[in-house]
Amino acid sequence: MLNRISELIDQRRSFLITAHERLDGDALGSELALYHMLRQMGKEATIYNQDPTPENYRFFPESDRITSELPPVESFDAAFILDCSELERVGREAAKIAAIPCLINIDHHFSNGGFFKTRLIDPRASSTGELVCRLLAHLGIAPSREIATCLYTAILTDTGGFRYGNTGRGTLLAAADLVAHGADPQWISENVYETNAPARIHLLTAVLPTLTIDEGGRVGSLTVTQKALAAVRALPEHTEGFADMPRTIRGVDISILYAELPDGGFKLSLRSKGNVDVERIARVFGGGGHINAAGCRMEGKIDDIRRRLLEAIRASWE
Ligand SMILES: [Mn+2]
Numbered sequence: 001m002l003n004r005i006s007e008l009i010d011q012r013r014s015f016l017i018t019a020h021e022r023l024d025g026d027a028l029g030s031e032l033a034l035y036h037m038l039r040q041m042g043k044e045a046t047i048y049n050q051d052p053t054p055e056n057y058r059f060f061p062e063s064d065r066i067t068s069e070l071p072p073v074e075s076f077d078a079a080f081i082l083d084c085s086e087l088e089r090v091g092r093e094a095a096k097i098a099a100i101p102c103l104i105n106i107d108h109h110f111s112n113g114g115f116f117k118t119r120l121i122d123p124r125a126s127s128t129g130e131l132v133c134r135l136l137a138h139l140g141i142a143p144s145r146e147i148a149t150c151l152y153t154a155i156l157t158d159t160g161g162f163r164y165g166n167t168g169r170g171t172l173l174a175a176a177d178l179v180a181h182g183a184d185p186q187w188i189s190e191n192v193y194e195t196n197a198p199a200r201i202h203l204l205t206a207v208l209p210t211l212t213i214d215e216g217g218r219v220g221s222l223t224v225t226q227k228a229l230a231a232v233r234a235l236p237e238h239t240e241g242f243a244d245m246p247r248t249i250r251g252v253d254i255s256i257l258y259a260e261l262p263d264g265g266f267k268l269s270l271r272s273k274g275n276v277d278v279e280r281i282a283r284v285f286g287g288g289g290h291i292n293a294a295g296c297r298m299e300g301k302i303d304d305i306r307r308r309l310l311e312a313i314r315a316s317w318e
Pocket of ligand 1: 026127
């Protein structure tokens with residue numbers, strides 16, 4: 001597949017690069033790394049994302065080039081769809097993007113159903129960033145400092161700072177290589193993790209009292225309502241990382257963040273320890289992800305949603 005992708009890059013001139021809604025470090029880092037790589041190869045590249053770049057990722061070199069308005073798709077010979085298990089995950093322009101003649105998918109989600117004909121998929125890879133590293137190596141391109149910064153951040157954030165189960169030898173070797181090419185771990189970490197907006201911490205103080213612990217201490221959860229967001233003028237992106245917090249409690253195996261959406265539904269983020277599989281639980285409700293990090297959307301009243309989710313969790317333990 002790497003051969004096929006390198007062939008396609010050779011043959012085509014103008015590329016669209018996109019990723020999923022609610023951007024994260026892996027999606028953005030992989031997009032920008034590819035952008036720099038393609039331009040270095042003399043190609044035209046445009047990054048389109050439906051959602052704006054979260055503040056803590058604006059340090060990425062050339063992140064201000066990203067557009068949230070899709071240019072006419074006729075201008076592209078090919079598109080890279082990154083960190084997405086399905087095309088729909090790019091958001092409301094998915095149908096237009098589907099019309100681009102050649103779609104190339106790079107992804108590491110377990111739930112990837114293989115919709116794309118041209119795809120570089122490895123659910124054992126830590127991140128899409130790690131897969132982009134493989135593509136660079138295959139093309140014989142040494143990462144520039146910009147590319148190294150983007151890809152190191154992609155890997156760092158998707159492994160929770162090299163702490164999650166997806167952190168393997170290949171992950172650490174890739175990261176080491178990126179450091180050798182100019183990625184600065186301390187500078188990147190400060191930019192990603194130590195640039196909180198005050199509103200995020202204010203939001204956290206409003207959210208911590210919602211902590212619940214169920215199932216004899218094995219399931220912890222936090223809830224963010226639209227009201228709580230509005231009260232401190234926080235943005236949905238300020239909840240990033242909240243889902244991980246109940247998991248830090250001794251004995252908690254599954255951690256959940258219930259985030260109310262503007263239309264009244266809830267976005268659920270599930271996290272787990274060890275071999276407790278939350279991807280399976282998310283899938284019950286039409287979601288997906290990885291064994292230790294998954295998500296889904298649920299409709300209804302929060303009490304009802306909590307009850308249905310706990311039932312599914314109980315069933316998965318039986
Ligand atoms: Mn990812």
